[in-house]
Amino acid sequence: MRDESAIPLVFKLIAGFALLVLLLPLAIVVLAGLNAGDYLTFPPQGLSLRWVKAFLSSPIFLSAYLYSFLLALAATAISTVIGTLAALYLARSGSRAASFLRGYFMLPIVLPGVVLGLSLYVFFTTTDIGLARTFTGLLICHVLVTSPFVIATVTASLVGFDVSLEEAARSLGASPWTAFRKVTLRIIAPGISAGCIFAFIVSFGQFETTLFLSVPNHEPLPMAMYISLRYKFEPTAAAAGIFAIALVVLSTVISSRLVSLRRVFRA
């Protein structure tokens, strides 16, 4: 009760306003996608599934959604594997190289998205290695952007890890690989899963890096929505947004479960 009274009323009011700024656009997207009229106007014209149906039968938005989903799955799989391996090295090597590499792996987040996408496009075009505007080129870009999130999350889950647990398994006769698989991997699994979810969501929402790299006629969802917003402004895009919002809320709820699971492990 002390903590509740410690919050001044002004703060509560501004915090409410901040939540409104954060959530109102999401609510509007949902309303626009479920709206019965051609546009969401004031006052709204009632609810219908018209635009949701339009999304489910739209060749542009549905295929963009599936394309983004596939791209995010591939990027997540690759960055989870190489990111977890790198995090194991970073957490266990006390060498000076490890602290250098920790910064090195965070660089793609520091470089502005437009600049990163542009530099990859220039590189693919000048070296002529056949990656410019291909799925593989786009995938490489997404792996670069998502790996730092996996590395950071898994490294964090390894920080409090007690190596003597693995040693105990070894002293009971387990091989190094078995000890790693049955002890270490089980304990850091929530961290890896959370990193996985982060990577998926980051890849699914990538727009700026994709600007120069997207494959002609195969736009990821953010790109398809951007084109619609700039030139046509269809409510179908809002219906596609509803499905993206559902995906993000679901994954955030799951990852918050994983984080609290991790707390249970530490307690």
Added chain:
Amino acid sequence: MAIAETQAVPRIRARGSITEALGGFRLWWLVVPAFVLFLCFFVAPAASLFAIAFDKSVPGVVTFAGNFTLDNFVRIFTRPLYYLAILRSIGIAAVVAACALVIGYPLAFVIAKTEHPGRNTFLMILVLSAMQLDTVIRMYGLMVLMGDNGLINGALMSIGLIEKPLPLMYNTFGVVVGLVQVTLPFMVLSLIGIIKAIHPSLEEAARSLGATRAQAFWRVVLPLSMPGILAGSLLVFALSISSYVVPALMGGWKVMVLPIHIYQQIAETGRWQFGAAVAVVLFVTSLFAVFIYHKAAVRTAGGRT
């Protein structure tokens, strides 16, 4: 057989973890895939972008010719179109950081002080969901809200408060609102941990020495949250100055900031070398801002102790 096994046990050294078993040299292999990927597809491309920025500008040609010149940079700093874009980018990012701080601090404070676990998790899920959702989708919501025929103007006109729609979008105001919406969660998340770490007894001590609640906040809690305030503002500033999609949608290409110039130079006029030079300026500007903030942070911390 049984004898051979018992003899083998001491040689395994029971104290070995997998990293020890792999040995110092072989542990390296874990980091090799990520290291090589970053080297080939991050370091090399970034270096090649920086290299062509110093190449002679030839429209439509992207290959590196090796004709070293500073012309691209001279052009950026002598033409008002470009140097004003730099100033505009910095100004907008600074205003966004200030706005995000003013409305983000109270939200972070409320979340940090809410100890009820269910309510706390709920608030965190709201902030995290908003942060992780694709920017373009969030801008769709804002555009429906703030357009000339949008919900705000529609509502105000239908109750007769205004006759003409207010210019909420396709101007600097719209860009600032959009960027605040996008960057606010980063500000809130940078602040929660710091505010949580300030022990409540410090505030109570100030109160017991006769400070009012406001005084205790301004003179104790706020100065102690300075590291979070600086880190959050820095992050918001860096994210805002490098955003392309928000100025493109909320500014309708009328608010010319650096990322829009970069895209325009390359996609519309095919001036790769010049576009690369603007990209280098954008990167250096955001690094410079980080540097200044860092200096300020060190000075603030130094002044306290």
